Amino acid sequence: MKGTIKRSLIFVVITTILCGLIYTFVMTGICQVLFHDEANGSIIEVNGVKYGSEFMAQQYEDEDHMCGRVMNLNMTTFKDKDGNTLLYSGPSNVTPASNDFEKTIEERVEKIKANHKEMGNTPIPPDLITNSGSGLDPEISPKAAEYQVKRLSKNNNMSESQVKTIIDKCTKGRFLGIFGEKRVNVLKVNLMLDGILK
Amino acid sequence: MSNSILQYVFYLVILVVLAIPLGKYISKVMNGETVFLSKIILPVENFIYKILKINKDEEMGFKKYAISALAFSAFGLIFLFVIQCAQKFLPLNPEGIGGMSWDLSFNTAASFVTNTNWQAYSGESQLSYLAQALGLTVQNFTSAATGMAVLYALVRGLMKVKSKGIGNFFVDVTRSILYVLIPLSLVVTIGIASQGVVQTFKGHEEVSLLEPVAITTEGEIIENAKIQDNKVYVNGEQIKDAEVVTKQIVPLGMAASQVAIKQLGTNGGGYYGVNSAHPLENPTPFSNMLEMISLLLIPVALCFAFGRDIKNKKQGIAIFMAMFILLVGFMGITAYSEHASTPAFTANPAVSTSVDGQIGNMEGKETRFGIASSVTWASWTTAASNGSVNSMHDSYTPIGGMIPMLQMQLGEVVFGGVGCGLYGMLGFAILAVFVAGLMVGRTPEFLGKKIEPFEMRMAVLVCLATPIAILIGSFLATILPSTADSLNNAGAHGLSEVIYAFSSCGGNNGSAFAGFNANTPFLNVNLGFVMLFARFVQMTACLAIAGSLAKKKKIAVTAGTLSTSNAMFVFLLVLMVLIVGALSFFPALALGPIAEFFEMII
Numbered sequence: 001m002k003g004t005i006k007r008s009l010i011f012v013v014i015t016t017i018l019c020g021l022i023y024t025f026v027m028t029g030i031c032q033v034l035f036h037d038e039a040n041g042s043i044i045e046v047n048g049v050k051y052g053s054e055f056m057a058q059q060y061e062d063e064d065h066m067c068g069r070v071m072n073l074n075m076t077t078f079k080d081k082d083g084n085t086l087l088y089s090g091p092s093n094v095t096p097a098s099n100d101f102e103k104t105i106e107e108r109v110e111k112i113k114a115n116h117k118e119m120g121n122t123p124i125p126p127d128l129i130t131n132s133g134s135g136l137d138p139e140i141s142p143k144a145a146e147y148q149v150k151r152l153s154k155n156n157n158m159s160e161s162q163v164k165t166i167i168d169k170c171t172k173g174r175f176l177g178i179f180g181e182k183r184v185n186v187l188k189v190n191l192m193l194d195g196i197l198k
Numbered sequence: 199m200s201n202s203i204l205q206y207v208f209y210l211v212i213l214v215v216l217a218i219p220l221g222k223y224i225s226k227v228m229n230g231e232t233v234f235l236s237k238i239i240l241p242v243e244n245f246i247y248k249i250l251k252i253n254k255d256e257e258m259g260f261k262k263y264a265i266s267a268l269a270f271s272a273f274g275l276i277f278l279f280v281i282q283c284a285q286k287f288l289p290l291n292p293e294g295i296g297g298m299s300w301d302l303s304f305n306t307a308a309s310f311v312t313n314t315n316w317q318a319y320s321g322e323s324q325l326s327y328l329a330q331a332l333g334l335t336v337q338n339f340t341s342a343a344t345g346m347a348v349l350y351a352l353v354r355g356l357m358k359v360k361s362k363g364i365g366n367f368f369v370d371v372t373r374s375i376l377y378v379l380i381p382l383s384l385v386v387t388i389g390i391a392s393q394g395v396v397q398t399f400k401g402h403e404e405v406s407l408l409e410p411v412a413i414t415t416e417g418e419i420i421e422n423a424k425i426q427d428n429k430v431y432v433n434g435e436q437i438k439d440a441e442v443v444t445k446q447i448v449p450l451g452m453a454a455s456q457v458a459i460k461q462l463g464t465n466g467g468g469y470y471g472v473n474s475a476h477p478l479e480n481p482t483p484f485s486n487m488l489e490m491i492s493l494l495l496i497p498v499a500l501c502f503a504f505g506r507d508i509k510n511k512k513q514g515i516a517i518f519m520a521m522f523i524l525l526v527g528f529m530g531i532t533a534y535s536e537h538a539s540t541p542a543f544t545a546n547p548a549v550s551t552s553v554d555g556q557i558g559n560m561e562g563k564e565t566r567f568g569i570a571s572s573v574t575w576a577s578w579t580t581a582a583s584n585g586s587v588n589s590m591h592d593s594y595t596p597i598g599g600m601i602p603m604l605q606m607q608l609g610e611v612v613f614g615g616v617g618c619g620l621y622g623m624l625g626f627a628i629l630a631v632f633v634a635g636l637m638v639g640r641t642p643e644f645l646g647k648k649i650e651p652f653e654m655r656m657a658v659l660v661c662l663a664t665p666i667a668i669l670i671g672s673f674l675a676t677i678l679p680s681t682a683d684s685l686n687n688a689g690a691h692g693l694s695e696v697i698y699a700f701s702s703c704g705g706n707n708g709s710a711f712a713g714f715n716a717n718t719p720f721l722n723v724n725l726g727f728v729m730l731f732a733r734f735v736q737m738t739a740c741l742a743i744a745g746s747l748a749k750k751k752k753i754a755v756t757a758g759t760l761s762t763s764n765a766m767f768v769f770l771l772v773l774m775v776l777i778v779g780a781l782s783f784f785p786a787l788a789l790g791p792i793a794e795f796f797e798m799i800i
Contacts, residue, residue: 004262007250008269011368012277012340014246015375019339019459020332023380027387027455031397034388039397041448041478043405050405053448055394055477058407065409069565075417077323078447080404085417086447087407091472093592093713095691096561097798102542109548123550126543130561133475133572133589139565141556172482178204180483181556181568190408 044187046196052187057089057138060190063115064155066148068140068186069132070108089135105129118150139183142171156193166192202570206533209574210526213491213498220495221502221514227377228350228370229507230254239376246372257363260745263351264738266367267344271311271734274337278307281333282325291326292401298324305722310334312733313341313465313615315585315708316699316725318717320471322449327399334467335456339375342463342496345617346374348737349500352621353507355744356645359752364744378496379462386458389488394481397454404445411443453479461492464615466585466708474575474588475564483566486588490575493584497613500620508645512763517623520771521581524612528601529577535598536573540798562593573598580605583615585708592686592695592711596798599711600791603698606705608779609664615706618733621740623771625660627762628653628743630774634760634767644762646752653746659739664732665782668704671728672696672786678720686713690797694790701783703728 031039042054052058060067071089078086094101108129113119125144145167153160170188174180191197226233247254258266281288282303286296298306302319309316310333321330347370354364391397412423412430420440424431430440453469457479460467470476480486501521505514537558543549551557558569567575572589579586580602591599605612611623628644632654635642642649649657675681675696685692695714702709703725710716716725761767 001265004266005269007252007368008266009273010250011270011371012273014249015340015371016277016332016336019375019380020336023339023383024331024335024452024455027384027391028397028399028452030388031391031454035391038394039391039454040400041396041398041403041450042394042481043403043448050403051408052405052446053403053478055481056446056448057477058409058446059411060409062409073411073419075411075413075419075443077320078402080445084445085413085441085443086404086445087411087443088447091475091562091590091593091712093562093590093686093711095596095687095794096540096542096559096593097596097794098687098689098691101540101561102546105542105546105549109546113548121548124548125550125556126558126560127556127565129549130563131593133562133564133567133587134470134472134477136472136477137564137566138477141565143550174201175483175487178201178208179487180566180571183565187408194408 044191044197051191051196054185054187055138057136058087058187060186064152064193065190066145066152066186066193067128069127069137070130072131072135091133091135092131116147116151118154119147122147138187139185142167142182142184145184145189152193202533202537205570206529206574209487209490213494216491217495217498218502220499222506224378224496224499225503225506227373228346228503233377235377235381243372243376247369250368252366252368254366254369256366258366259362260364260741263364263367264741267348267737267741268734270340270367270371271344274340275307275311278310278333278337279303282306282329285326285329288326288328290328290331290399293326295324295326301719301722302717305726308726308729309708310337310465310467311341312706312729313345313463313583313618314703314706314729314733315460315465315467316703316710316729317467317471317708318722321468322451322470327451330456330469331452335459338456338459338463338465338467339379340371342379342465342616343371343374345615346378346500347371347617348740349617349621352624352740352744353504355747356647357508358748360750361748364741364748379459382462382492383455383458386462386488386492387454390457390485391454393485394478395454395457395485396450396478397452398450399452400450402450403448405448407444407446412437412440413443415439415441449478457489458492460586461489461584462496464493464497464582464584466493466579468586472712473586475590480588483571486567486571486575489586490571490578493586494578494582494613496616497582497619500617504620510645510763513645516763516768517620517627520768521611521613521623523768523772524775525577525581528581528605528612529574532577532598532601533570533573535595536569538595540595559593559595559598562590564589576602577605579709580707581612581614583610583619583705583707585702587709590712591698591709592713596791596795599694600787602709603694603701603791604779604783604787606701606707607665607668607783608775609661610705610707611775618706618736622660622736625657625740626774627771628657629661630767630770631760631762632657633774634770638760640758640760643753643759646755647747647750648753653743656739656743660736660743661778663735663739664704665778667728667732668700669782671704671724672700674724675700675721680718680720684715684718684721686715690790690794694794697786697790699725700728704732706733
């Protein structure tokens, strides 16, 4: 009995060293060597300025920027060293079956329509009017990108085909053509529209 | 739509195709046979036995095995509790995160030791890198390995004749960690890190925003704000005290290594608060596929391993079929419901319903996963007691959200957790042969072992520990008025949030209707005990069955023996699982998701 309990305690120490220390540190070493950029947050850096992570959404409302998924901004969790607020975001966790949600969707539809008068009554892709799972979804569907082409070309003094070329550059397909969904990276599109990213 | 069906089918096919050889491998490892990794790993294995001063052929009786498992878990719990409370004073904490409160730390420690990985905290803001690696990652490994060890004790109980021993706990855990969990984790870590899951010692990154955002001092967003020279104007008037947010945080850390084992060990505790929905935890369809296959791979493989262990492959396939039928059925209902969406989308003519892959309810789902990859994950993660998520279950349609809940309430036996899913299902199998025995008037037997009152009592504990824990825990929570403050949604959906939380903890799953704020002292302690009760009552009862069966002699198979590997038995087993689940939970489900469903369509 006593021996068994002592062994259990030693075993906790062994597994902590093996699975906590050795495993984690070796994996960090390997990933830092093999996938340096990916392992450090896939930061998009141009001329020394860090414009964001490829995988994290920001909120875009300017008329010359492509807009992404609806965000649920969180401005209370993170601060920098000087006490300035840092933007973060999370999911809504609301039920899609309630009357409140129906109203929310109607409001979002109105807002999108007002910003896209040139699209008339074209139905709005559902990803533009819904919150994502993380609140940080960096991408939208190609249909949702296409919906914004006319507005973007007008406000950026570009032809529609120029905007479409940019969107194509930022579009990724399904894995093996089957798994997951086609999507457009919104931050990259906006950086290209601004001429920051080539 | 056709692509969605293709995805569902391929995910299932890939899963089963990978699980079959892995099952054979696990069976070899756990029985001490030589495998291709033996050359490298055997010296490490023997070294561990040397430190522990054990002889790997020395067997433990039921009591010693149970005490080892319980003591090992208890020390793990205490260690984790202390490390989380004291993280402020420990190294590897670049963000200077403070210590956890005692109740949250107890809840989290109970959660990770029981392989539940319920999270009332957010990793990126409430845990240091050290606590994540030395605390949580370690428990991800050991709680899964403990589950596998207990399963193998039960297997030996079924196989051994007139024997006292049911194997050695330390040997079983060591082998499953060294030969199964670590090698698979290495592969998955490298796979997902290549896609963009972070793995670094560096502290969180700060990046500049393309569009600054104006907020009040309380952190509220100021609508229609114009920002000029760091000053905020609304309709031409300057707003004083407003803050202009110009930077975003990119939380980093050693995520990939932890995510790999949280998927493989059916743990499910996310590195980030939103789990595998977070783009830095699951950035692409490929990383999603790796993580999703991982979450169900070992539980499925164990069915085939079981068949090989007991030298009766048909029996393993029969158990697999019972679980697979339930899985496909539940996956189908969830998929149908999510694709059908809700009136908020379908009744609004301004919303498109023809976006390829995203036809359906996109609230709470990521663009890169769409409906199909989200639904598959939701259904698998609650079938396995994994509990990681890649979409927010709280925002599922009423029926789409009810099915995950039901799968947890069934006691996590639709494949279930690593080890514990199969031993739970074997509890149901014992129940099934007993019921069948009553019907035909014969002494029930399972795999040549007579099932007597003692085994029956223990099997009932195995099957009912989860429902008891869920119902009593949620009863206490719902009579307490303050629980209403934790809800994110009103009405029937609010009740669903409570039921889901307790089902998740009682099933040792860990997923959540995440709008529910469970971080209150009462809920932390209540849910903590629910998790501990469900896990360790079931585990101890299962070991007791193992000990008792090992002592018995084998009965010869005769023409009158009830076959436990034919279609009839599979049907009976599925029925047992559904009946116990339905009888325990139908009233609760009727008041939650079913009520919400009817509210929605009327």
